[in-house]
Amino acid sequence: MGREKLLCGADVHDVGDKTLKNDIFDVIKTDLEAFEAELAASVVSETPLITDVGEHLVSSGGKRLRPALFLLVAHGGAAFDRARAMPIAIALELIHTASLVHDDVIDEADTRRGAETTNAKWGNQVAILSGDYLFARAFKLVAEGNYDAEVYSKLADLVGTLSEGEILQDHTAYQVPESQNVYYERIRKKTADFLRICCELGGMIGGMSSADTERMALYGHAIGMAFQITDDLLDYRQTSEDIGKPAGHDLAQGFVTLPAIRALEVLDEPQRVELTALITNPKMTEDEVTRALAIVRTTDGLDYAQEQADIYLERAKEALPESLAAEIRETCLMAADFIGRREF
Numbered sequence: 001m002g003r004e005k006l007l008c009g010a011d012v013h014d015v016g017d018k019t020l021k022n023d024i025f026d027v028i029k030t031d032l033e034a035f036e037a038e039l040a041a042s043v044v045s046e047t048p049l050i051t052d053v054g055e056h057l058v059s060s061g062g063k064r065l066r067p068a069l070f071l072l073v074a075h076g077g078a079a080f081d082r083a084r085a086m087p088i089a090i091a092l093e094l095i096h097t098a099s100l101v102h103d104d105v106i107d108e109a110d111t112r113r114g115a116e117t118t119n120a121k122w123g124n125q126v127a128i129l130s131g132d133y134l135f136a137r138a139f140k141l142v143a144e145g146n147y148d149a150e151v152y153s154k155l156a157d158l159v160g161t162l163s164e165g166e167i168l169q170d171h172t173a174y175q176v177p178e179s180q181n182v183y184y185e186r187i188r189k190k191t192a193d194f195l196r197i198c199c200e201l202g203g204m205i206g207g208m209s210s211a212d213t214e215r216m217a218l219y220g221h222a223i224g225m226a227f228q229i230t231d232d233l234l235d236y237r238q239t240s241e242d243i244g245k246p247a248g249h250d251l252a253q254g255f256v257t258l259p260a261i262r263a264l265e266v267l268d269e270p271q272r273v274e275l276t277a278l279i280t281n282p283k284m285t286e287d288e289v290t291r292a293l294a295i296v297r298t299t300d301g302l303d304y305a306q307e308q309a310d311i312y313l314e315r316a317k318e319a320l321p322e323s324l325a326a327e328i329r330e331t332c333l334m335a336a337d338f339i340g341r342r343e344f
Helices: 026-042 048-058 065-075 082-107 118-122 124-143 149-171 180-206 210-237 258-266 269-279 286-297 301-319 326-341
Strands: 012-015 018-021
Touching: 026 048, 026 065, 026 082, 026 326, 048 082, 048 118, 048 124, 065 082, 065 180, 065 210, 065 326, 082 118, 082 124, 082 149, 082 180, 118 124, 124 149, 149 180, 180 210, 180 258, 210 258, 210 286, 210 301, 210 326, 258 269, 258 286, 258 301, 269 286, 286 301, 301 326
Parallel strands: none
Antiparallel strands: 012 018
16 A cells, blocks of 8 residues: 555555445545635744744645544534534644654654654744644634533643653653553553544544443544554654654654563564564664664564554444444444554
């Protein structure tokens, strides 16, 4: 599979044994088209530089997975209203984008999605303040929507949890986690809680029952865990051209993820000592990163991580409520399959 986009045009996606023509989220195609236009409008400022930065960020692509899941789940309820749902969809993407901008500054990243990062193009100060601007725009959009207090509370919790995840990741950089549970906690805060809240808010805004909303939240959490495990796998499996950032980038940044954690559990003593020395060294050279990747690939670390992602995806599918309309259920299943087999 090439670098097809998740949410565009007539690309062909291989998902397991199924070939999908067009968009996985075709059932909400009209909503996503409206979303793109409103997202672009949301970053326009009276200050030209801020508009330029905002346009650079929202035009650089991305899977739009978070707003797509939110809109999809909202469609699964009996009270879907696009006008009421759209500000939250945009806010979710702006929060996600803002977190990536700050993340790129912390990581000193030069590229993301194959494009120049904001910090590389305009410097760290503009990048950090641009992220802050996107957070502010997100909450202003929601504040103008007159939603229930629970909506605001969940979005605030989301930003807090994202920050906790980044702090935890930074604090544990170049350290071997004490257990896999430490890794799972980190990816829950970084990714899974975000997708859980997207699905939960979708159920609430769409008018689902409390029970069905909770099941969709479980679905979101499970695919979020699988998404991050799969993302971490790409650091070992793919090339810079495939994933839009340097291969082994996460490892070089000190992020010890599930493939390496598993490798350390099964390697013999000499190789375990060598790998530990490599991945805990903040001054790893490119050759040392390559060597660390090679050691992990000699073990079942990649296959093990894929198996754990698949377990989460099965949990996601089992969580789907029986009341979902057939087309919504099928799209949820296809999204899960895509996440499990994506190559970018």
